[in-house]
Amino acid sequence: MTTAATSTVTGSAAPSRPRAVTAGLWTLQVLLALMYIAGSGLPKLVGEAYAVQIFDELLGGTPMRLVVGLLEVAGGIGLLVPRLAGLAAACLAALMVGATVAQLFFLDLGYWYTPVIFGVLLAVVAWVRRAEITALVSRH
Template sequence: MAAISSSTPATTPASSPATTRGGRRTLRRVLWGAQILLAVFLFAGSALPKFAGQAEAVRTFEEIGWGQWFRYVTGAVEAAGAIGLVVPRLAGLAAVGLIGLMAGAAATQLLVLSAPWAALPAAFAVVFAVIAWDRRAETGALLRAPRR
């Protein structure tokens, strides 16, 4: 058999710069959709009921045993994280903070409340980790900014 040679280097579609940029753009769009949905959930579905004193939220924090002040702190962290997720420059930093919040929520579910429900904050933490990784350049620039 004769070897076929080409004067131009072979490139696969997955390695071409245009395809890589297109894949990155698609990932960014998917993550923006996830960030918006998570922000709405965190703010409207989780923080607001804590601030409003919804009976289930009050009962849950009584069961945790840290007092109702902790309900307000948790709600404030959720609200701040939700707002941060939709601000492009803050999204990575917000995601990192929310990973910590979700780790605490998963641990609380495992140790105090209902162990099977620990999977939900753990899954959220994984999504926040992907967001934080994708936004690492913006987060780095934000953290370097005060040094200027």
């Protein structure tokens, strides 16, 4: 029986991967989750001065800061939930497209490459977990 067939029979959306790939993927997801929850999302939610300053320069100000903070915390938590990890990574990667645009065209931070790097890492997680995303989306 093939891996795809086994996954379908057992009800698991996760394809069989080599242990090293699985360990590396989870390590990356945990590190990204920590960054999005503690390093990026929570500072926005609690009103850390630098986050407030950056979002005050954007059109959305405080409401946008709070929405982005909530999305980052939710996405970080999603990265830690096996069934949601791929979709969370894809959504956070899309958020990083917006962050890149904001830094290139609206802010003068000079760190436009940071959301690009995180976006690429998130895209890798989403790509590796594309079978789980498809299974999750097709259930609804």
